[in-house]
Amino acid sequence: KDFQDQMVIDAGQKHFGATVCKACGMVYSAANPEDEAQHVQYHQRFLEGLKYVGWKNERVVAEFWDGKIILVRQDDPKYATKKMEDVRELVDNELGFKQVALACPTHTQTYLFISVNKIVGCLIAEPVRQAFRVLSEAAESPTKNSLEHHRAWCCSTKPEKVVCGVSRIWVFSLMRRKGIARRLVDVVRRTFLFGSCLSTDEIAFSDPTPDGKLFAVKYCQT
Ligand code: ACO
Numbered sequence: 001k002d003f004q005d006q007m008v009i010d011a012g013q014k015h016f017g018a019t020v021c022k023a024c025g026m027v028y029s030a031a032n033p034e035d036e037a038q039h040v041q042y043h044q045r046f047l048e049g050l051k052y053v054g055w056k057n058e059r060v061v062a063e064f065w066d067g068k069i070i071l072v073r074q075d076d077p078k079y080a081t082k083k084m085e086d087v088r089e090l091v092d093n094e095l096g097f098k099q100v101a102l103a104c105p106t107h108t109q110t111y112l113f114i115s116v117n118k119i120v121g122c123l124i125a126e127p128v129r130q131a132f133r134v135l136s137e138a139a140e141s142p143t144k145n146s147l148e149h150h151r152a153w154c155c156s157t158k159p160e161k162v163v164c165g166v167s168r169i170w171v172f173s174l175m176r177r178k179g180i181a182r183r184l185v186d187v188v189r190r191t192f193l194f195g196s197c198l199s200t201d202e203i204a205f206s207d208p209t210p211d212g213k214l215f216a217v218k219y220c221q222t
């Protein structure tokens with residue numbers, strides 16, 4: 001028994017520290033075969049979920065040299081809405097959202113960035129009437145510790161009129177910083193409302209993560 005315990009401790013010390021998969025984001029211990037097997041399984045399911053073979057009636061809203069953006073609506077054929085839900089689940093999982101309901105599912109529009117038969121970006125937009133501006137640096141006084149600073153942004157109490165809420169925005173981790181999120185938001189502004197182009201003041205990012213906030217601040221400035 002002692003011997004067994006010792007083995008476990010040794011293994012733990014040799015490979016102490018967790019591995020984070022750069023593709024699927026799973027944190028696991030490479031020293032633990034069970035953990036590793038679980039990762040392989042999760043990793044495959046993750047990539048399977050992002051696979052996109054093309055649909056007969058796909059709604060292409062933008063094309064680029066390195067991909068295209070398609071729009072999926074709630075009343076689209078089942079194969080399209082099923083894929084959209086799978087991707088949303090994967091994104092929510094990565095964002096740590098647990099069953100965050102959409103404000104208005106029937107009017108939700110999902111934009112998918114496709115590159116080489118893979119979904120590498122996703123933006124879920126919903127109609128929203130008002131939003132509260134994040135008061136960026138006010139809450140981040142140097143006396144606060146980093147944990148606190150990380151946790152809560154401080155919001156204005158004055159509602160502002162907006163048209164479109166970005167409920168989720170996500171880009172596949174290996175494809176970040178290639179302007180995919182920027183192009184998704186550009187397309188939302190052009191296509192969310194028929195016949196008009198929304199200004200950056202008319203869209204709001206709901207409950208942003210630190211990455212999301214950095215992106216949104218940069219996007220809205222330029
Ligand atoms: N750190 C600093 N600046 C950033 C970052 C970052 N992590 N991400 C984007 N920016 C800024 C940069 O200025 C960038 O331009 P540059 O690369 O020329 O410097 C500019 O924003 C445009 O960035 P994109 O390349 O268009 O952004 P990307 O495609 O990498 O996607 C996103 C950004 C969606 C936030 C991505 O990092 C991601 O998926 N993160 C994990 C999921 C997440 O946190 N999503 C936001 C949730 S909040 C919400 O859904 C409302």
Ligand code: ZN
Nearest residue numbers: 021023024043
């Ligand atoms: Zn992985």
